[in-house]
Amino acid sequence: MPELIRTxxxxxxxxxxYNTTTTWKTIVAGVGPTTASGRLVLDGGxxxxxxxxxxxxxxxxVTVPVAPVATVEHVFGLAQSTxxxxxxxxxxxxxxxxxxxxTTTTTxxxxxxxxxxxxxxxxxxxxxxxxxxxxxxxxxxxxxxxxDEIPSIPLSIxxxxxxxxxxxxxxxSVSANSYFYQPIV
Numbered sequence: 001m002p003e004l005i006r007t008x009x010x011x012x013x014x015x016x017x018y019n020t021t022t023t024w025k026t027i028v029a030g031v032g033p034t035t036a037s038g039r040l041v042l043d044g045g046x047x048x049x050x051x052x053x054x055x056x057x058x059x060x061x062v063t064v065p066v067a068p069v070a071t072v073e074h075v076f077g078l079a080q081s082t083x084x085x086x087x088x089x090x091x092x093x094x095x096x097x098x099x100x101x102x103t104t105t106t107t108x109x110x111x112x113x114x115x116x117x118x119x120x121x122x123x124x125x126x127x128x129x130x131x132x133x134x135x136x137x138x139x140x141x142x143x144x145x146x147x148d149e150i151p152s153i154p155l156s157i158x159x160x161x162x163x164x165x166x167x168x169x170x171x172x173s174v175s176a177n178s179y180f181y182q183p184i185v
Contacts, residue, residue, distance in 0.1 A: 011049070011157075011172040014038040024049055027081060030161065036168075039063070042159055043166035048081055052154030056177025060124045061170030066163075067118050068094050073162040076169065077126055078155035085151045087126055087133045088158065097135040097143040105149035111135075111142050121170055 011023070018024055018033045018040060026033070030045025060076050070093045077088025077098075085102025089095065095113050100106035117137065125136035131150050135143040157174075161167045 008175040008177070009173070012038075013040040013170065018047075022050065028160075031166075033159075039168040039170050040159075041166050041168045042161035044161060044164070046081070046158075046160040048079070048159075049157035049172075052156055053078060053174060053177050054154045055128045055130065057125065057127045057175050058157065059171075059173045059175075061121050061172070062124055063119060063121050063168045063170075064091060064117060065119050065165040065167065067115065068092060068113050071163065072165065073160070074167045075158065075160035076124065076167075077158060078128065079158035080151070080153060080155050081158060085153060086155055086158065087128050087151065089124055089126075089135065097133075097145065099133050099145045099149050099151070101149050101151050102153070105147070107145055107147070107149045109143050109145065111137070 013035045016023055017035045020026060024047050026047055028046040031043040033045060033047055034041050058078060062076055064074055066072055068091050072092060074091040075088055077086060079086030079088055080102055083102035085100055087099050090098050095111045096108045097111060098108045122138055127134040132146045133150055134141055157172060159169060
């Protein structure tokens with residue numbers, strides 16, 4: 001049984017690229033993912049990071065190319081994709097903060113989209129604690145969720161794009177996590 005450890009780490013696409021051997025698993029192939037200008041570019045497709053996180057603070061540097069519209073779907077955060085347990089941001093017709101225990105309870109809350117977040121790098125942060133998740137955009141807390149729907153199982157960094165307008169992701173940092181499990185692949 002692999003050891004669970006407490007650790008902080010940063011994924012830097014400039015240094016790490018899109019490595020399917022040790023870092024990323026392609027769940028659904030799209031155009032790419034590729035790396036360009038120091039960013040991971042998803043143009044259709046879904047990826048998850050090898051390794052699971054149990055609670056902590058995860059910060060994403062994300063460029064969302066268009067404001068929410070019906071034909072756009074961008075998702076980024078933490079998820080267990082086989083049962084869709086997770087804590088994540090979802091952008092479709094609206095921007096949502098979502099928490100789900102993956103079995104019975106999912107809660108979603110709409111957040112008003114700011115035009116200042118369109119087509120520029122923006123910092124999105126999730127702070128996941130026992131029974132509590134806080135969502136931040138650009139350093140401002142936009143939502144707090146608490147209750148049974150907060151997952152209590154390890155989750156992976158999860159990125160999804162199904163839009164026709166590529167989402168790009170810069171650094172992803174994880175800190176103050178309870179545990180990180182990195183399998184040997």
